[in-house]
């Protein structure tokens with residue numbers, strides 16, 4: 001696909017529903033008693049993988065024009081699937097399902113695409129085994145994973161990485177465990193699981209970095225309105241911030257504080273982003289307006305990293321347009337996403353003439369010289385593809401993106417929205 005440099009981005013857009021919340025809405029809806037109506041659900045491939053896995057375990061899930069309707073089977077109502085579960089490209093589906101499957105009275109195998117088969121699963125296998133789960137994985141760390149029936153008991157577990165997927169897998173297994181389950185986070189990661197548990201009547205307490213769950217008798221279905229995904233909004237926030245003359249409003253974006261690191265960093269870089277129409281339901285949301293402004297380099301590291309982990313590729317693009325040096329550190333987790341996102345962004349930014357160095361845990365971007373268009377590789381990674389598209393819009397001369405269809409993982413309409421804005 002060709003990407004041409006574009007003029008100012010102006011107007012109002014919406015972005016698709018939050019991916020993390022959409023996954024959890026299907027999973028908890030399936031385990032609840034009663035019917036869950038989900039509005040704003042992300043019809044991206046990852047969330048469709050989650051739907052597919054639950055359908056294979058006997059859950060009726062209907063998709064209409066504006067809702068996903070999940071007929072809950074209750075905590076103990078899942079059925080043994082007649083074939084292996086396929087989790088596609090989705091780390092969230094794979095790891096959260098591990099937690100749920102660990103507590104089921106049947107044997108089940110799960111695997112995904114070539115990228116998912118390279119992503120570490122030992123991090124969830126270890127605590128689940130401590131809870132009594134019986135799990136086998138390729139080389140004891142990778143998909144395919146097979147889970148065998150076992151009795152679970154609660155544990156107290158200190159997470160070695162700030163990962164919401166790991167935290168959620170343990171808490172989901174905790175639904176099936178005897179006694180309390182406690183996880184201790186090294187830094188706050190997205191808390192959508194905890195919020196949704198509370199909404200469904202589960203007793204779960206957060207005390208600083210410690211989260212404790214009491215196994216419930218059952219979950220009560222509630223309707224779920226999914227806000228727009230701030231990780232998808234981030235592409236337009238950066239595009240608006242770096243393309244001269246832009247003024248763009250993104251409506252109904254989820255601004256859960258565990259997800260808003262990208263707003264903090266872009267503002268630190270000098271971006272003009274304002275929030276309006278704020279409302280707080282189970283998840284807070286608002287409209288975000290970004291105006292072009294001159295950016296400068298910043299240092300990004302420490303506890304903010306889990307609050308912006310998926311936005312770092314597009315933040316690296318903002319850094320290329322910012323005056324001075326941007327240092328990204330403590331971001332080793334980027335190496336085990338859909339691709340090695342540090343290596344991918346360093347290679348592709350370099351193609352665009354950006355002065356960037358890879359480090360052990362991030363990168364250093366020496367920004368300010370206008371990048372030029374190039375022929376970019378996406379590494380079959382949706383976030384890399386969209387980050388490079390944003391780079392292409394603001395660069396000098398045309399760019400090409402290979403395999404642009406990978407955006408369908410989290411944002412099927414991304415290029416249509418871009419095109420509409422360009423009109």
Ligand SMILES: O=C(O)C1=C[C@@H](OP(=O)(O)O)[C@@H](O)[C@H](O)C1
Nearest residue numbers: 020092162163164165166309310
């Ligand atoms: O829990 C979630 O929904 C997610 C957690 C993050 O992964 P980690 O838990 O591996 O950091 C994030 O990168 C992913 O896109 C979604």
Ligand SMILES: C=C(OP(=O)(O)O)C(=O)O
Nearest residue numbers: 089090091092310337383
């Ligand atoms: C890392 C991501 O997702 P997942 O881990 O669910 O594959 C992502 O969407 O950027």
